[in-house]
Amino acid sequence: MFILKLVVSVGGSMVPQCTSLLVRNLSLACHCLRYPKRNSPYSPSNSERYSSLLKSVMSSRVSSQTPETLQAEDDHIYGPIVKGQTPSSRPEMREPRTFHPFLNCEKTLETEEPESGLPVRILFDRSPGRTIxxxxxxxxxxxxxxxxxxYLERWKxxxxxxxxxxxxxEYTQNLFKQGKIFHSVLEDVLMSGETWEETHPPETPEYPPEVQGYMESISHILEDVTAVRATESTVQHDTLNYLGIVDCVAHYRGVLCVIxxxxxxxxxxxxxxxxxNPIQVAAYAGALNSDDNYKYQVENGLIVVAYKDGSPAHAHQLSSELMLEYWKTWLLRLEEFTEQRPSHVSSAFSEKR
Structure with missing residues (x-):
């Protein structure tokens, strides 16, 4: 082993100092031989792409976890992802096999409110010998x-x-009872032939406790209901063979509606x-338009949702365009019902709607 002697001057005296430089260098060389240098897992061809990715992520103003940014970089490095065709979020709208017109060409549409008169009420025929x-x-x-x-089963x-x-x-029976009383009270109000202001002064009117909140809820709606034409009245479509009982036909803010x-x-x-409910309203209107008991047509609808706590009811208006769309949906449901219905019916359909 060779030792290199160095002489260092300290305070004017010459002091010899030995430094094992050669030994240190040899030791370092042996260490390098025992542990070879690791190669980068990234090939030279990909280093520029990963460098580009790093710069993009670090310099971006949005979060590095933004899916759009990461996907774009993935596409840049690995190429675009091959995806199957994504199904549409909205199901394709089917058309009824046979389109029956919503309006009756033999009737005219009213453009003005008719003269005041008592609303029509055609009772439902419940005789045993009637056609089902x-x-x-x-x-x-x-x-x-x-x-x-x-969802209905899960709720139940x-x-x-x-x-x-x-x-x-008991809960369902109470709901049915409240609904029946509510419609009965409404029928009395609408059959009077007077406006809401004429029949109800500013003080709160007395109603059965079961429907007091509901009547308070729709009070602002009734102010815009005029010229009532029918209430709790049966409508029937002879061609399509179905019937229903409309709650009300009247003008709402000047537009004739099935309510x-x-x-x-x-x-x-x-x-x-x-x-x-919109399909139901369109079905009622279509039956009324084809029913000879009614000399007018209706192409608009209104759904009023009343609340038991008295909070203001929501009124959902159905324009003529919307009614026509829901009429098409009704025709599809009617076709489905006809296909699954047996050739003979063992029981009468005696319910209201």
Whole structure:
């Protein structure tokens, strides 16, 4: 081993100092031989791409986790992702096989409110020998989509779990009772032939306690309802073979409408919250337009949702364009009902709708 001696001057004295430089260099060389240098896992051809990715992420003004940025960089490095065709979020709108007109060409459309008169009320024929005709509500109930059936069953199970079987039965009976009283009180109000202001002074009128909140809820709606033409009246479409009982036909803010009164414990501020109710209104209007008992036509609709707590009701207007779209949907549901209905019917359809 060779030792290199160095002489360092300290305070004027010459002091020899030995530094094992050669030994240190040899030790370092041995260490390098035992542990070879690791190669980068990234090939030279990809280094520029990863450098570009790093610069893009670090210099971006948005979060480095932004999906669009990462996907764009992935596409740049690995190429675009090959995807299958994405299904449309909205199902394709089918057309009925046979389109029956919504309006009756033999009738005229009213452009002005008619002279005042008592509303028409055609009672439902419940005689035993009458011809069996399915109702609008029965047809809609038997043509629910699997999704609608799922949510209805889930709601029922949740209510039974909270209230029990007997409690749930009592709950549904109370809802039916409240709805029946509500429609009865409304019918009395609308059959009077007077305006809401004439029949109800500023003080709060007295109603049965079950419907006091509902009537308060729709009070602002009734102020815009005029020229009532029919209430709780049967309509029937002889060609398509179905019937229903309309809640009301009247002018709402100057437009003749089929009006459907609904009660709810939960807010329904949007038309989509009313589920199949627009289809029901369109079916009523189409039947009325084809029924010879009515000398006029209706091409607009109105769904009024009243609340038990008295909060202001929501009024959902259906324009003539919307009514026509829901009429097409009704024709599809009617076709489905006809296909699944047996050739003979064992029981009469005696329910209201």
């Amino acid at each position: 005709v399915p109702s609008v509500s029965r047809i809609l109930q038997q043509t629910l989509s699997p999704e609608q059936i799922f 199970k949740r209510m039974v779990a909270e209230l029990g079987e007997d409690g749930f039965k 459907d009164w609904k009660t709810s414990e939960k807010p329904k501020p949007f038309l989509r919250n009313t589920y199949d």
